[in-house]
Each structure stands twice: as C-alpha cells, then as structure tokens.
Amino acid sequence: xxxxxxxxxxxxxxxxxxxxxxxxxxxxxxxxxxxxxxxxxxxxxxxxxxxxxxxxxxxxxxxxxxxxxxxxxxxxxxxxxxxxxxxxxxxxxxxxxxxxxxxxxxxxxxxxxxxxxxxxxxxxxxxxxxxxxxxxxxxxxxxxxxxxxxxxxxxxxxxxxxxxxxxxxxxxxxxxxxxxxxxxxxxxxxxxxxxxxxxxxxxxxxxxxxxxxxxxxxxxxxxxxxxxxxxxxxxxxxxxxxxxxxxxxxxxxxxxxxxxxxxxxxxxxxxxxxxxxxxxxxxxxxxxxxxxxxxxxxxxxxxxxxxxxxxxxxxxxxxxxxxxxxxxxxx
Amino acid sequence: xxxxxxxxxxxxxxxxxxxxxxxxxxxxxxxxxxxxxxxxxxxxxxxxxxxxxxxxxxxxxxxxxxxxxxxxxxxxxxxxxxxxxxxxxxxxxxxxxxxxxxxxxxxxxxxxxxxxxxxxxxxxxxxxxxxxxxxxxxxxxxxxxxxxxxxxxxxxxxxxxxxxxxxxxxxxxxxxxxxxxxxxxxxxxxxxxxxxxxxxxxxxxxxxxxxxxxxxxxxxxxxxxxxxxxxxxxxxxxxxxxxxxxxxxxxxxxxxxxxxxxxxxxxxxxxxxxxxxxxxxxxxxxxxxxxxxxxxxxxxxxxxxxxxxxxxxxxxxxxxxxxxxxxxxxx
DNA sequence: TTGAAAGCGGTACCAG
DNA sequence: CTGGTACCGCTTTCAA
Numbered sequence: 131x132x133x134x135x136x137x138x139x140x141x142x143x144x145x146x147x148x149x150x151x152x153x154x155x156x157x158x159x160x161x162x163x164x165x166x167x168x169x170x171x172x173x174x175x176x177x178x179x180x181x182x183x184x185x186x187x188x189x190x191x192x193x194x195x196x197x198x199x200x201x202x203x204x205x206x207x208x209x210x211x212x213x214x215x216x217x218x219x220x221x222x223x224x225x226x227x228x229x230x231x232x233x234x235x236x237x238x239x240x241x242x243x244x245x246x247x248x249x250x251x252x253x254x255x256x257x258x259x260x261x262x263x264x265x266x267x268x269x270x271x272x273x274x275x276x277x278x279x280x281x282x283x284x285x286x287x288x289x290x291x292x293x294x295x296x297x298x299x300x301x302x303x304x305x306x307x308x309x310x311x312x313x314x315x316x317x318x319x320x321x322x323x324x325x326x327x328x329x330x331x332x333x334x335x336x337x338x339x340x341x342x343x344x345x346x347x348x349x350x351x352x353x354x355x356x357x358x359x360x361x362x363x364x365x366x367x368x369x370x371x372x373x374x375x376x377x378x379x380x381x382x383x384x385x386x387x388x389x390x391x392x393x394x395x396x397x398x399x400x401x402x403x404x405x406x407x408x409x410x411x412x413x414x415x416x417x418x419x420x421x422x423x424x425x426x427x428x429x430x431x432x433x434x435x436x437x438x439x440x441x442x443x444x445x446x447x448x449x450x451x452x453x454x455x456x457x458x459x460x461x
Numbered sequence: 462x463x464x465x466x467x468x469x470x471x472x473x474x475x476x477x478x479x480x481x482x483x484x485x486x487x488x489x490x491x492x493x494x495x496x497x498x499x500x501x502x503x504x505x506x507x508x509x510x511x512x513x514x515x516x517x518x519x520x521x522x523x524x525x526x527x528x529x530x531x532x533x534x535x536x537x538x539x540x541x542x543x544x545x546x547x548x549x550x551x552x553x554x555x556x557x558x559x560x561x562x563x564x565x566x567x568x569x570x571x572x573x574x575x576x577x578x579x580x581x582x583x584x585x586x587x588x589x590x591x592x593x594x595x596x597x598x599x600x601x602x603x604x605x606x607x608x609x610x611x612x613x614x615x616x617x618x619x620x621x622x623x624x625x626x627x628x629x630x631x632x633x634x635x636x637x638x639x640x641x642x643x644x645x646x647x648x649x650x651x652x653x654x655x656x657x658x659x660x661x662x663x664x665x666x667x668x669x670x671x672x673x674x675x676x677x678x679x680x681x682x683x684x685x686x687x688x689x690x691x692x693x694x695x696x697x698x699x700x701x702x703x704x705x706x707x708x709x710x711x712x713x714x715x716x717x718x719x720x721x722x723x724x725x726x727x728x729x730x731x732x733x734x735x736x737x738x739x740x741x742x743x744x745x746x747x748x749x750x751x752x753x754x755x756x757x758x759x760x761x762x763x764x765x766x767x768x769x770x771x772x773x774x775x776x777x778x779x780x781x782x783x784x785x786x787x788x789x790x791x792x
Numbered sequence: 793t794t795g796a797a798a799g800c801g802g803t804a805c806c807a808g
Numbered sequence: 809c810t811g812g813t814a815c816c817g818c819t820t821t822c823a824a
Contacts, residue, residue: 178817
C-alpha cells in the first residue's frame with residue numbers, strides 16, 4: 131500500500147505538498163499538483179481513510195432528512211438502519227443527525243434543508259419530495275457534501291437508493307397469482323392514500339397480474355375506504371378466492387371477519403405490527419415488503435464511502451432488498 | 462470518547478501502563494492493573510480500533526476454511542462474500558486467506574487446519590466437519606485467535622453463523638402448501654446426498670407440511686436417484702398437483718418433461734444456475750435458498766469485530782438470511 | 793507556493 | 809514493573 135510520504139520521497143518534496151495536491155487545495159503550483167496526481171494514479175495510490183479519520187479531529191455530522199409517512203414502521207425502520215450504521219462507524223467520529231419532516235409537507239422539507247445547510251455538514255441523506263427545488267439548492271454544494279438520495283436520483287452522477295415499490299407490487303402479484311386457483315379470480319382493492327408507495331405497489335401488482343393472464347376484478351377504488359368498507363361487498367362475487375390490497379389490509383380483514391367473510395387468501399405489500407399479527411394468525415398469507423432497515427444502513431454506508439472516497443468505482447444505484455414474508459419467515 | 466491518555470492522566474501514570482493493563486500484559490502489578498481496569502469500565506472506555514489498526518503494522522491474516530460441496534454455488538457465493546468484506550477492510554491491513562477442502566474429507570480439513578496453525582494467524586473462519594477433533598485443536602488457541610464457525614457452534618461462548626437449512630425447508634413447505642390445491646397432494650422426493658444441507662431441508666419441509674395438515678405422499682427415497690428417475694412414476698397418482706425435491710430438482714424436471722409430464726408445481730431449496738433457468742422458464746415456481754454471500758460477508762465481519770473487540774456485547778449466534786425466490790425476484 | 797511540526801489514539805521497543 | 813519515545817498515515821496550523 132503506497133503512502134503519501136512515499137510519493138513525496140519519490141518526487142523529492144514533502145508530505146505536506148503531496149497532501150495538498152491530493153486534497154485539492156488551491157495553494158499549490160499547478161505543475162507540482164499535476165506531477166503529484168500523475169504519479170499517484172500511476173502507482174495506484176489510495177488514501178488510507180483510517181489515517182485521515184484519525185487526523186480529522188472534528189465530529190463529522192451527517193444529516194438524514196427522513197420523511198414521516200402514515201406508515202410509522204417505515205421511518206422507524208429507516209432510523210434503526212441509520213443508527214445501526216452510526217454505531218458501526220462511531221470510532222470515525224461520525225454523527226448521524228436524523229430530522230423528520232412530514233411526507234405531505236413539501237415546503238417544510240425545503241425549509242429544514244436550508245436551515246441545516248447553514249452549518250457545515252459532511253454528508254446528507256434525503257428522500258427528496260420536491261426534486262426540482264432540492265436539486266437547485268444542492269447543486270452548488272454537491273462537491274463539498276456527500277449526498278445520497280432515497281427513492282429518486284437527484285443528479286446524473288448522484289448516488290441513490292431505489293425503494294422498489296413497483297417491483298414489490300409485481301412480486302406480490304406473482305405470489306398471489308400462484309396461490310389463487312386457476313378458475314378463480316383475485317379481487318384487487320386500491321386502498322391507496324400515501325403518495326409515495328401505494329400507487330406504485332398497485333401499478334406493479336396490476337401489470338404483473340395482467341402478464342400472468344390471471345383473472346381478476348378491479349382495481350376497485352373506494353373513496354375514503356376506511357369509512358366505506360361495506361362497498362367492498364359489491365365486488366365479492368363467488369368466483370373470487372383471494373384479495374390483494376395495497377394499503378389497509380388489516381382494517382379490511384377485520385371488517386370482513388366481523389361479517390363472517392373469512393375464506394379469502396390475502397396478500398399485501400408493506401409491513402407493520404398489525405400485518406405481522408395477521409400473518410401469524412394465518413389471516414394474511416404473505417406480505418412483500420422492502421427492507422427499510424437495510425435501506426437506512428445502506429444509505430449511511432454510501433455517504434460514508436463518498437466521504438472517504440474509499441474506492442473509486444461504486445455503483446450509483448442501490449436497490450433496497452425486498453422480503454417475501456410468510457408465517458415461517460417471522461421467527 | 463475517552464482515551465488511554467485520559468485514563469493515564471487521571472491516575473497519574475503513563476499511557477504505556479494503561480495500555481498494558483488494557484491489553485492483558487503480564488508485566489504489570491496486579492493492583493495497578495486492577496485500578497486501571499476499574500476506572501476504564503467506570504468511564505466506559507472503548508478502544509478506538511482505528512488507532513490500534515494503524516499502530517499494528519503487521520498484515521493481519523484471517524484464514525477461511527471453506528468446504529467444497531457438490532453444490533458449487535455454495536462455496537462460490539461464500540467466497541464472494543468473504544472477498545467483499547476483505548475489500549471493505551483492506552485499509553486495516555486485513556488479508557483473508559481462503560482454503561478449500563472437500564466436504565466429505567473430514568481428515569483433510571483437520572490436516573489443513575493443523576498446517577495453517579503453524580504460522581501466526583489473527584482469525585479463523587471454519588465450517589467444522591469433525592466438531593470434536595476441531596474443538597480439541599482450537600481449545601487452547603481460542604483466546605489468541607478470533608474464531609467464527611459456520612453451521613455448528615464450536616464453543617459455549619463461541620460466535621457462529623447458523624445456516625438454517627431446516628428453516629429453509631419449513632418455508633418451502635409453507636410456500637408450496639399454499640400453492641397446492643386443498644384437495645390435492647404434494648409429492649415429496651428425497652433426492653438427498655449432501656450430508657450437510659439436504660437432510661435438513663427435508664426434515665424441515667416434512668415437519669412443517671405435517672403441521673399444516675396438508676396432504677402429501679412421501680418422502681420417497683430412491684436409491685441412486687439420478688439413475689432411477691423412472692421410479693418416480695410409481696408415485697405420481699392423479700391427486701398429486703405439486704412436487705417438492707430437496708436436491709436434483711433440475712434433473713427430475715427434465716426427466717418428467719421428456720415423458721411429457723409437465724403439469725406439476727415445483728418448489729425446491731437451494732440455488733444454482735440451472736434452478737435459476739427453470740424459475741425463469743416457469744418450470745419451478747419458487748426456491749428457498751440461504752444467502753451464502755451474505756453468510757461469507759457476515760463471517761468476515763464477525764472475526765473482525767472479535768479481532769478489535771469493537772464492542773463488548775454482540776450476539777453469539779448469527780442467522781443466515783433466507784431468500785424466497787420467485788421469478789420476479791430474479792431481475 | 794512550500795515546508796516543519798504537532799497531533800489523532802493507539803502499539804512496541806528499549807531502558808531503568 | 810513502569811516510563812520514554814518513535815511510529816502508523818493523514819490533516820492542520822504556522823512560518824518562511
């Protein structure tokens with residue numbers, strides 16, 4: 131492993147100058163910088179980030195702007211993943227500051243972002259709501275701060291983590307398509323209200339179910355579903371043996387149970403404690419859910435990598451893992 | 462974050478002595494050691510492993526004794542995971558040396574192990590075949606070398622990674638149990654030959670299928686299955702709509718296809734390129750497989766943690782992740 | 793525009 | 809049994 135002093139010795143200069151070139155300082159003659167960088171790439175120099183980290187005494191603050199959606203499990207898991215990573219790298223002096231804003235409040239996120247940027251931060255993790263505005267704010271900073279976005283890609287060369295809701299919907303369709311009997315139909319209910327995930331789940335589900343040439347009814351959209359659950363009954367013909375809901379599966383199941391309609395196979399997307407309970411009791415066969423804890427962990431890891439430019443070639447896009455959860459998967 | 466010099470200052474001694482106490486040196490008066498350790502725990506001192514790593518100039522060799530089974534995918538993935546981790550921590554001077562031995566050659570593993578232990582190594586990852594003998598060899602070294610075992614726990618206080626074949630079998634049963642029709646039966650074929658995984662897959666599958674009160678035939682054990690595939694036909698009664706095999710699913714499917722028996726739903730355990738192809742073509746509905754790459758990565762990470770005693774309280778048992786793979790999961 | 797020197801949190805060697 | 813000191817690879821401040 132080649133070091134800065136070795137480079138310095140070869141060129142007959144001091145480590146300090148070498149460091150300056152490597153860190154993109156302005157106070158250096160272009161020609162020396164040039165020759166240092168040439169030699170560095172030639173010899174395959176890679177900065178040892180242990181040394182760097184130890185030398186930078188400052189706490190390195192990474193801000194994570196997490197959106198709070200109706201699904202509390204989402205932000206909870208995401209935060210757990212971020213904390214898991216923080217714990218792992220606390221020897222590096224990394225501090226992850228988590229700030230939550232409401233998913234429906236686009237302006238609040240921008241306001242918080244602006245405020246956060248007043249002080250110096252090392253990294254930023256964000257689920258951008260208003261992509262255009264946020265791009266504009268972040269554009270001039272993108273070389274100083276290492277930025278990882280969740281869900282949407284902010285910059286052409288930016289690192290982001292894809293949540294894959296659409297994909298989860300497709301998998302749900304494949305699973306339920308295999309469970310529903312050939313001569314029976316799947317009822318698809320659109321319980322969507324969350325603008326980030328539900329619609330994508332549904333689209334994924336429907337497109338896949340069509341590809342599978344599986345018979346289905348729907349997607350049925352019921353305004354204010356939780357208040358109008360009885361409208362579901364209009365669609366429960368005898369040839370329906372299974373039901374997919376992109377949202378509010380627990381509430382719907384509870385309702386159907388209360389009127390003694392219990393013989394349907396349910397598959398849904400997403401995860402929370404209610405869904406867990408219903409899988410355990412057998413009332414939901416399976417759910418397909420993204421691993422948000424892993425998403426948080428990965429997000430942390432990626433800013434960290436950018437921070438220390440630990441390796442030159444990394445993918446730009448990272449895909450959240452998708453879990454297919456049956457009852458047996460829960461223990 | 463409290464450091465060794467801070468402890469030293471408080472006690473009015475030098476860093477050197479503090480380090481000695483913390484590293485368990487013999488050359489130190491019991492009372493001073495005592496007081497240092499007391500203060501350290503009192504103040505919650507944790508060693509900064511960046512500093513340690515930088516100070517230890519030596520290359521830190523971790524040996525991984527990987528078993529080579531009939532399923533080439535297994536060791537390939539495991540190795541990939543180990544390499545992924547090695548890449549991640551190469552700044553620490555960690556070198557993972559992978560040695561493969563045959564899964565059926567119990568003595569060869571012991572021989573290689575003894576040879577490896579002649580030189581100084583920092584860590585060991587092993588899938589122990591002869592647990593008793595290997596324990597005996599490793600017992601006197603377990604405080605100097607950080608050891609992580611795969612599949613079996615070697616010591617009461619030892620860290621190990623559980624491969625969860627039994628669990629994978631149970632999940633396969635749940636998946637297929639949901640796919641097979643109520644009035645139909647599942648044919649269970651024991652194609653097992655690999656003494657590590659196949660039997661456990663099968664046991665898990667059978668126990669779960671019984672719990673589910675699902676009708677089934679088998680498990681059918683056919684000697685030298687690949688040569689006697691036609692014997693399967695004896696069990697293919699009309700009420701069978703689906704088949705589980707713990708091993709050789711591709712070969713069986715190919716055979717059944719050749720005699721035009723194609724209308725069965727297949728679920729299996731494990732993963733390789735043939736299985737992948739059959740899932741893509743729809744001939745296998747799903748497979749349940751452990752994530753061996755993750756297992757390798759985790760194994761590396763655990764020895765590393767032990768190496769640097771990065772944190773005091775870690776679980777001893779780590780579970781391999783289990784993937785449920787449908788066609789949609791492959792892209 | 794460059795260099796010298798101190799320091800980050802440890803380890804290791806030598807002297808006493 | 810304890811202390812002094814050099815060093816790991818890098819950053820940062822001060823001086824030239």
